[in-house]
Structures are given as structure tokens and as C-alpha cells.
Amino acid sequence: MSIKPKLGIFDLTMIVVSLVIGMGIFRTPVNVARETNDPRVFFAIWIIGGIVSICGALTYAEIGSRYPVAGGFYKVLSHCYHPAYGFMINWMLLISNAASVAAVCLIGAEYISPVLLPDSLQNGAGHKLIGVVAVLVLYGINMLGIRLSATSLNVLTILKILMMVLLCLAVFSGGNPSNANAVVESREPKNWLYIFGAALVPVFFTFGGYQQTINFGSDVKDPGRNMPRGVFYGFAIIVVLYLTINYAYYKVIGFEQLQHTNALAARMAEAFFGPYGFKTISLLLFISVLGYANVNLISNPRMYYAMAEDGILPPVLKRVNSKTQVQEVALSVFVAVILLVLFFVGTFDKILNYVMLFDTIGLASAAASLFILRKKTRHLDGTGIYKMKLYPYLTLLFVVVYLFVTVNIFIQDWKAASIGLSLFVAGLPLYLLMKRVNRKGA
Numbered sequence: 001m002s003i004k005p006k007l008g009i010f011d012l013t014m015i016v017v018s019l020v021i022g023m024g025i026f027r028t029p030v031n032v033a034r035e036t037n038d039p040r041v042f043f044a045i046w047i048i049g050g051i052v053s054i055c056g057a058l059t060y061a062e063i064g065s066r067y068p069v070a071g072g073f074y075k076v077l078s079h080c081y082h083p084a085y086g087f088m089i090n091w092m093l094l095i096s097n098a099a100s101v102a103a104v105c106l107i108g109a110e111y112i113s114p115v116l117l118p119d120s121l122q123n124g125a126g127h128k129l130i131g132v133v134a135v136l137v138l139y140g141i142n143m144l145g146i147r148l149s150a151t152s153l154n155v156l157t158i159l160k161i162l163m164m165v166l167l168c169l170a171v172f173s174g175g176n177p178s179n180a181n182a183v184v185e186s187r188e189p190k191n192w193l194y195i196f197g198a199a200l201v202p203v204f205f206t207f208g209g210y211q212q213t214i215n216f217g218s219d220v221k222d223p224g225r226n227m228p229r230g231v232f233y234g235f236a237i238i239v240v241l242y243l244t245i246n247y248a249y250y251k252v253i254g255f256e257q258l259q260h261t262n263a264l265a266a267r268m269a270e271a272f273f274g275p276y277g278f279k280t281i282s283l284l285l286f287i288s289v290l291g292y293a294n295v296n297l298i299s300n301p302r303m304y305y306a307m308a309e310d311g312i313l314p315p316v317l318k319r320v321n322s323k324t325q326v327q328e329v330a331l332s333v334f335v336a337v338i339l340l341v342l343f344f345v346g347t348f349d350k351i352l353n354y355v356m357l358f359d360t361i362g363l364a365s366a367a368a369s370l371f372i373l374r375k376k377t378r379h380l381d382g383t384g385i386y387k388m389k390l391y392p393y394l395t396l397l398f399v400v401v402y403l404f405v406t407v408n409i410f411i412q413d414w415k416a417a418s419i420g421l422s423l424f425v426a427g428l429p430l431y432l433l434m435k436r437v438n439r440k441g442a
Helices: 009-020 028-036 039-066 072-080 083-116 124-143 146-173 192-207 210-215 223-252 264-309 328-344 348-376 393-412 414-425 427-441
Strands: none
Touching (some): 009 146, 009 210, 028 039, 039 348, 039 393, 072 083, 072 210, 083 124, 083 264, 083 348, 083 427, 146 264, 192 223, 192 393, 223 264, 348 414, 393 414
């Protein structure tokens, strides 16, 4: 049973917003402030990151328009390069995506546990319990059908946007102007290239996620028209929200305190809501986590579908329920990986460089595929598909900057990056093994 298009432009816009806005914006500004050490550079990095990410969003919009298939992120790498390379990128992305969902669920559990659990369960076990229950509830919703899961996603995303708007309103409550413009002395001299690369790692993590929209190429009605519009509208909302909330952090908390304050959302809520701010923002942050986890449960099984369609993974993973349009087996496998990671994952910060290493390599590779895809799909020009402006300059800018960040990750932590790269290379023999097993099975 093939996947039928059921998602409109509003659904896709909400998917883009929910894919990008997770918990990053409530944590990574601290990392960016520490690396930049100056409020002017801090805001410049966020603006640069937004511009580069928009270039990527427009690039992926054209890729999705030219190649509207389920599991498009895997399919485009296989189609333009080689199925082996597509598998190597995607098998690690699926693992890192599951790990990211698990880690973000744990962060959300830390916020909501004081509201839900007694003091005796204010520990790691209690947090994992909340995370497991949240994933299982979302799993049940998604098993009921993509239409219901998309509707729940729209509601969660709208609540998430409202939460961020409320946090931004804290700027009107005053703040600490005495240290708002402070520039902290650096402990060791850093050149601007290092600062630029190191600060863009958390910025791109916060802006990342929109690339998964190409996995919905076969789910979107009229993809040639709706795909670029949904991506652009969603990203416009994201950029405005990110710049506004960072300005609110700067005005209310002050730049010096921003470098040392991890509970950014709680501080902002306290400034605006008063003593009840912590409970209010804890609930809203947990809702944000549910939205992030839900959209990943919708998106990632599409990559399983694409790999199974190419005979790399077992055919059962592309099985679609004819009534609900749900990949029940693939969804179950992805949820199982998340639940396993919940019992072994460390902290969100430790995962960051691993996740970003695969993201930068994969995103740069997929974006560069547009150069090949345009040649292979020349027959589609003039048929109403989306063609980005200023091609190839915007795509080239995106690829170069992301490769620069990849190099910087190795400079920052070469041991962790080497482990990640080794796991990536290990995907090649795994691909060959899976091909051989499936060939024998056939």
C-alpha cells in the first residue's frame, strides 16, 4: 500500500516549526554567549546562522519539490551519489535522532517532575519514567493515523509558539541593565575563526531539523507549490521567534549572567509571571518537548520506508496500514530505539557534538546533491516545480559553512569526533551485509 498525500500547507508549516523548535533555544544561547564573549558578536552569530539556515531551507525546498518521495533524505543521497553513502548517512541519523528525542524527553522531564512527582522521585529514575510514559502516549496517538498525529502536532506547535511569545514579553518586565552590555574577559585568546566555528555549532543545532521536511514529499498535497511555501513560512516564524527571545534573554538576564545561567526559561518566567512562573513554564516546556518528539515519530519511519523500498532494510519496514496510513512496524522499531536510549543516554550536552557531526556531513551532502539533481531533472523545469532564486550561490554558501563547522567540531573534540566518524564508516560493511541478507531472502 503506497502513501497517499494528506498534508496541506498549514500542516507542513507546523511540521517545520516543530522540527526546528525543540529545547535548543532554551539551552544553546548559554553556549553561544560563552563562545562569543560579546553581545554584538552574539547577535551577529544568530543572524548569520539564520541566514545560512534559510539558504539551506530554500535548497531543501527545491530538493523536495524536484524529488517528492517518502524518505526523501535517504532517497536523494542514494539517487545522486550511491545507495551505500545514503545508508551510511541515514543509519547514523536515525540513531542520533532517536538519541536526541530521548535526551530532549529527559530534559523536559526534569522541568515537569517537580509538578508531577513527589520529592522521593525527583531523580534520574523519575525523569526516565516520565520520558517513557510520554513516548508511549505519543506512540499510541501516532498509531491511530497520520491525520490525528498531524492534528495533535498542530495543537502542540501552536502552544509552543504561544509559550515563546509569553517568554518574549518578559522583556517588558525590566531586567538587569547593569550587566546587559557587559563584555566578559576571555580566559584565553581566541581567533575569530575559532569563535565563528565554535559558536555556530550550537546555533545550527538550534536551527536544525527543517531538512526532514523532504521526508514528507509523498505526504504533501501539490508538493511543487506547497513544499517551498510551507518551509519558508515555517522558517520565517522560527527566525523571528529566535531573534526575539534572544533579545529578551539579553535584556532581562543580562549578557554576563547569560553566560552562566542554564535555566533560561525559568529565569524569564520568574521575571514575567512571578512566583508561579516556574510551574507555568515547566508545563509549557514539557508541551514543547511533546511536539518535538511527536514530529520525529512521524518523520523518521519515512526513512525506514525508503531504505526498505531499496532492499537495504527488511520489506516489513515499508508496510503501511491502508486505513490509518501508518507504518506500524517502522514506527514501533523507532520507538523501541528511543526507549532503549532512554535507559543509557547521558546528558544533552554530551550528545551535541555527535549529533552535529552527522548533521553537518549529512546536510552538506544532501544540499550539494541539488547540483546533480538539477541536471537529472531538467525535464521538470517549467512544469510548476519550485526553483530557488540566486542558485547556485545560496546552496554553495550553505555547503561551505557547514563543512567549515564539521572541521571545527574535529578541532574542538577530535576524540569524540573520531568515534563518530568511525561509526559512520562502519555503515559501509553494514550496508553490504544487509544487501546480501536481503538478496538471499528474496
